[in-house]
Each structure stands twice: as structure tokens, then as C-alpha cells.
Amino acid sequence: MNTTTIPAKALQLRSLVKPGGELELSLVDVDVPTPAANEVLVRVEASPLNPSDLGLLFGAADMREAKAAGAAGRPVVTAPVPEAGMKRMAPRVGASMPVGNEGAGTVVAAGSSDAAQALLGKTIAVIGGAMYSQYRCVPLAQCLALPEGASAAEGASSFVNPLTALGMVETMRREGHKALVHTAAASNLGQMLNRICLKDGVGLVCIVRKPEQAALLKSQGAQHVCDASLPTFLQDLTDALVATGATLAFDATGGGKLAGQILGCMEAALNKNAKEFSVYGSTTHKQVYLYGGLDTSPTEFQRNFGMAWGMGGWLLFPFLQKIGPVAAQALKDRVAAELKTTFASHYAKEISLAQVLDLDTIALYNQRATGAKYLINPGL
């Protein structure tokens, strides 16, 4: 436990879209607050760069055109926002926004309540935005005490990926499906989902784009891995859907033809055992939720899967609200209990706040490539 002096001001990363169509990223000095009764002040030591964070960080800016300025340790990055993108940015124009959904660190000050005091000196995980900051003051409800011996780096991704993966399995159960399909399945989240499904005995069809991703998942025990780069992909997928009976998919890519292909293969799998022809297709409901947008091209599909289908957005926080606080807490408890096993995350590199605004580094982490997730340590 290392409770050094708490500074009056500390650095926070900001993202600002200006009315003229320019994105500006910078580090600003903000006051370090004093925690209220049910709050704690956390010295942030680890915060992941998740795809969901990049959406807020870069907005609709064209980062290939980004330019660097500013003094050493106080970089300023600017990038143009194309006119088409400014429409979508309208609600945030002129607002200097902090970034960073989740992270972990040490509690260096605590409010007067017993619950807050109990966390003093502890390493905790935090959800709630503005985590790309050296210090963050947060309500207890947004904290998760890490198990004894877990480091901030180990706990930095305790919320978004673990709860999203658990939320997918929970959605499957609540909506009456018996197995799952997952795309971008070799991601940190995908590997986590595979471990959950193996542990819980849930059928999982993993869709990847490269042979090495398929090999990685198979080495981790995945039974049904379909490589979209193979010419046999649609047949492989149909076979895996027949084997698992999966009628629900979570798609991280969002764009292109993949979501529609999944529905089409589900329909083909269902019709394999169909006894009667219907012009409206199978009566079994087939669903794909788009929970990410790794592929920013338009979504496109042939409607070759009958009429019993749905496509839609899926987002963690509305889902947690829908299932209510008791069910949500049960998911969080499971994350804490299995933090170093089922929910372990891996990072390619640890970088400082200033390095988040380094053009070469941006070019690397903005690829959002499998196995290339970065971790920010604002104390570096």
C-alpha cells in the first residue's frame, strides 16, 4: 500500500469536436476531487483501450489525416471530421469530453461511510467513464473490489468484456435459444466467451477471419470454429449450426454481409430437417445482434432466411438495466470469482496517457486487431 501525497490537479485525456469540423485530442489539468461519503478516489493504474472507447475518442474523424502538435508530455492531436460525419457529431460539438469506460487502480482517499473506508488502500476495478485520467472519484456502486493479490492490470477489464460475454449467454437463455454464434471470435472477448461456454456446457460457433485465429481458438478447446476466409465457409457454418442448433448470433463486425450470411445458414440448417415447404420459410425465430462495428461498411443482406428473423443492436448497459440489479450483481460476482481464469485479459503493450496521443501509436491500436489491445497506465 503506497498512499503518496494526492496532488491538487492531475492529467485527464479529452476529446473535442470543434464546430469547424476538427477533432482535437489533448491532455488537460483537472482538479482532483475530495470524495463524498459514498465515494472513493482512485489513482488509476490501468485502463484498456476498448473498441467502444475508440468510438468516443476519435468520433467520426479521419485519423489517417491526423496531425501532431504540442509540447513533449502535452501532445495535441488534430484530425479533420468529414462533413458527412459532422451530422452524427452534432450533439457533442463544442463539448470537451473525457474518455475511458473502465479501469482499475488503488483507492487513495475514501468518503466517510464505512463501505468507502473499507476500500482504502485496496486495488479496485471501476466502470463509469473518464478513466483516461490520473485520478478518478467514483461512487461505490461503480466499483468492484478485486480479489486479494490481483493487480490493477489484471482487473482493468473487469466490466465491459466479462459482463458483455456473460450478457450474451444470459440473453441466449432468456430469449429461448440453446446455442450461440460469435463473430470476431478470437478477440479478448471471444476467448472469454469460449471459456464461459466450455465451462457452462453451452454450444458455441466461433467465426474468425484467419487460419491462425482458428488455430488459437481450437488450442483453447473451441469445438466449432469457422474461418470466413475459406471457400467452404458457408457450408462449414451451416454444418456447425446443424451440430449446435444455434439460432442466436452476436456480431462484432456489424458491416458487410456476415450478419445476413449467418441468418441464411441458420435457415439452411433448420430446413435440413424440415418436413413441409412454406413460402415463408422456417417458423423458428433466428436472431443476430450487432454489438460492434469493426467493419464500418454498410450492412447488407439477401433475405433468404424466411420471415422469422430479427437483427438489432445490443448494448451492455441497457441489457443490465433490463435484467435488473440483482441479476446484474450475480454476473459481477462471477467476474470477481473467476477474474484470473475465465475472465483473464491480455494486452499487447502498456502505454502512458501521452503515448495515447502519439500518431504512430494511434495507427497501431486503431487497427483494432486481434491480440493488439493496449493498456493505458496514467501513472507512467
Place this chain on the structure above:
Amino acid sequence: MNTTTIPAKALQLRSLVKPGGELELSLVDVDVPTPAANEVLVRVEASPLNPSDLGLLFGAADMREAKAAGAAGRPVVTAPVPEAGMKRMAPRVGASMPVGNEGAGTVVAAGSSDAAQALLGKTIAVIGGAMYSQYRCVPLAQCLALPEGASAAEGASSFVNPLTALGMVETMRREGHKALVHTAAASNLGQMLNRICLKDGVGLVCIVRKPEQAALLKSQGAQHVCDASLPTFLQDLTDALVATGATLAFDATGGGKLAGQILGCMEAALNKNAKEFSVYGSTTHKQVYLYGGLDTSPTEFQRNFGMAWGMGGWLLFPFLQKIGPVAAQALKDRVAAELKTTFASHYAKEISLAQVLDLDTIALYNQRATGAKYLINPGL
């Protein structure tokens, strides 16, 4: 009442996809059955050619390549089914299928039950397939006695369009939306929906493709008509969505960009009054149901409408099953009560069974154009 002698055999239209990839349409002689206790035998006098019927009638065949043969009064039409379409046809290959979802006619024989006997000589509407037949024997549950003085032509479309239009409003209420968007809104169904919404005080945004369709709907009292052929379409649609608060749409076209544009404009309308920016967009759920496929091109959309959205298939019969028999009967009772007003249908032409298989006539009704719906009279 005209109870002429009932023949032993009568004509029925059939659609057959052969294994070699050929569609064959023909008229066959089938036995005229004797009704069981709770059945009636109907002499079919009017049956509409709905888009849903054309799906079963032509399957995946390329009707531009259709050829005619057969004797006068017994035409046979053949057309090639492209290889890509044969996959979808697999479950019906080799099965000679009767066609025609609904129709109306005179009860010429009835089973022994009192309820069946009560219909003898009456003009009734029928749902249940194979209506492109001179005689049809059906269970009472599939019949609807028409009000006194209503002709078979007036009652021929008592089920599909009226219940679909009522089902849309009912879906809106059950899923918590307060107004509706409808595409291909100048169709028979669209005009019906407009009359329901005017009567019930429900906000309706009508999307059409031509100025004359817009004029037609406006002349029928429609308040919010958006013409997709105008350069101001997206702005017009957004304004209409702000005015009505519609967050649910029923799209008959299915293909192209329209469904996605509707979601995008709904999001823009919701954000007009938004106080806070969220990278995930508005939290209000926006839904588009694709209930038809007038545009057979792929469905394509930009995901510029946040994460709270859904797209999916919508079909009348699963909907009626979901709401249950009591709620479904209430909808049917309303159709009978308002048959000549709210639920009146209009037809461009009355044709015989043989004319359904005339190549020039096929070319006309297969355009599925507004105001060009055909009515079959198997007695002609």
C-alpha cells in the same frame, strides 16, 4: 341464392417446381369433396392475386422467360428457375401445389352441424389456401360470414389485407410505440391502414414513390405523406417523424436502403430534442418490420441510428397465433363490421383461372403496381 348441381370434379390451379429447374403452372381436375360435419363447400367466386400469393405461384422462376402451351381453356405455362433460386425451392420440388390464400363465394353444401347448416346459401369469406379453385371445402374456423348484401368480390380480401393492417396497429400498441410509418403506402393495404389510423386517431407517416400516390393518399385524408422520389425525402421524413413521434415502421419493399433510411431519420428525429450526447445514440428503441419484398434487391443500411434498434420479419399468421384466438377474433369482427368502409378493396380487373396463366396477363399483374390488383373469378 343459386344452388346449381355440384360437379364431381372441378378445376384447381397448380404450381409445380420440377427437379430439373423448371416451374410449371397448370389447371388440373380435382375431386369436389363432401363436407364433414363442421365444414362447408364453397363455390369460389372471387379470390385476389396478393403479392403473398405470387410468391408461391411463381417461386424463384424467371417469369420474363415464361412460355405458354396447352389447349385453349387448359393453358400450361413453364418458366426456368435459375440455379441460385433452386436452393430455396428445394423443400417444394416435385410437389404440385395449390395456390390462393383467401377468397369468397357461396356455400353450396354444408356439413351436418347446425353452424355449418346455418351458412348454406350464404356468401362467405374464406382463408386457408388453394382458393384458386372452382370449389373449396373448408372448416368453419376458416370462414367469415359476410354482412347482408355484401358480394363475393367485396368480401374476397377480408382476411390478409384487413388483418395485416389491423395487426400493424395492434403491434404498435403492444410494443409501446405511439405512431406508425408505412411504406408502399398507396397500396390497397396502405389505404386501408390510413383509414384505420384516421378512425383510431393514430399518427401515420405514409411513404410513397410517386407524386400521384402522394396525391391519392392526401385526397383520402393522410396527414403525413413523404415521397421518396423527391430530393427532400429524408428531411421530409424526419419532419414527419418529429411531428408524429413514430418509432415503428412496416416496410413492404424489404430490399434496398429504405428500411435503414427510416431508422436513420427516426434517430435524427429523436436527437432533435436530445440534451446529452451518447456515442451509442438515442436510448429509444426504433423498429422496422419487413413484411414484404416488393424490392427483391439486397437490404442495405448504414448504421447511423445508434444501438437501440431492431429490424425483422413480420408475418400475419404467427402474429395472430401470438395474440391468441380471443384477440384475433376481435380483429375479425371489426373487419366484418367495417367491410364496405374501412376495409373496402379495389381491383383493376376480374379474370378467369385460365387468364391467370395467360402470359400477357401475367406480365401485367406480376408488376405488383399500385392500383393494379387483379381478382380471380374461377366461375368465369
